[in-house]
Amino acid sequence: xxxxxxxxxxxxxxxxxxxxxxxxxxxxxxxAAVLGAVAIGIGFAVGHPAIGPFTCIGLAMGGYNARxxxxxxxxxxxxxxxxxxxxxxxxxARLGLITLFAVLIAALWRSNGWAIFVGLVIFQLVMMSLLLxxxxxxxxx
Numbered sequence: 065x066x067x068x069x070x071x072x073x074x075x076x077x078x079x080x081x082x083x084x085x086x087x088x089x090x091x092x093x094x095x096a097a098v099l100g101a102v103a104i105g106i107g108f109a110v111g112h113p114a115i116g117p118f119t120c121i122g123l124a125m126g127g128y129n130a131r132x133x134x135x136x137x138x139x140x141x142x143x144x145x146x147x148x149x150x151x152x153x154x155x156x157a158r159l160g161l162i163t164l165f166a167v168l169i170a171a172l173w174r175s176n177g178w179a180i181f182v183g184l185v186i187f188q189l190v191m192m193s194l195l196l197x198x199x200x201x202x203x204x205x
Contacts (some may be wrong), residue, residue, distance in 0.1 A: 084198040084201070085195060085198040085199055087198075088194040088195045088197075088198050089134065089191070089194075089195065091194050092190050092191040092194045092195065095190050095194070096123045096126070096127060096186070096187050096190055099123065099186060099190070100116070100119065100120040100123050100124075100183075103115065103116045103119035103120060103123075103179075103182075103183070104116030104117065104119075104120065107119070107179075112176060114173070114175075114176040114179075115176050115179045116179075118169070118173070118176055118178075118179035118180045118182075118183065119179045119180070119182050119183040119186070120183060121169070121180050121183060122166070122179065122180040122181060122182060122183020122184040122185075122186070122187065123183040123184075123186060124183075125162050125165070125166065125180070125183070125184055125187075126183065126184050126186075126187025126188055126191070127187060128162075129158060129159070129162055130187075130191055132158050133155065133158075136151060136154050136155070136158075137151070162184075166180050166181060166184065
């Protein structure tokens, strides 16, 4: 005989796993803010005070990208014929805009604008290191 509460337990377990993902995302944002403050301090310490704010802009753009991805994923409609196509199109558009903005900043402020890419990379590394384990639990059965 099957247990009627089995599906409820699976749902509660999945919700707990998704809350771990949300907690990891929140921790990534907090750590990115701390690293931004450190980048500002390092910029002043090495005599290039503009490097810190550009790094912070890159960190903020990484946070924006992650938030938009989270919202796009939650708004995904499984009844569409191919929901992956929708996700791919919105992701490409979002990443294209972020890349264009970063390249424009780097081109306009050539001496220190490259730091925006450092901020983007740092945010991605921080986010992936904090979300890899919780996401693996959600995706892998």
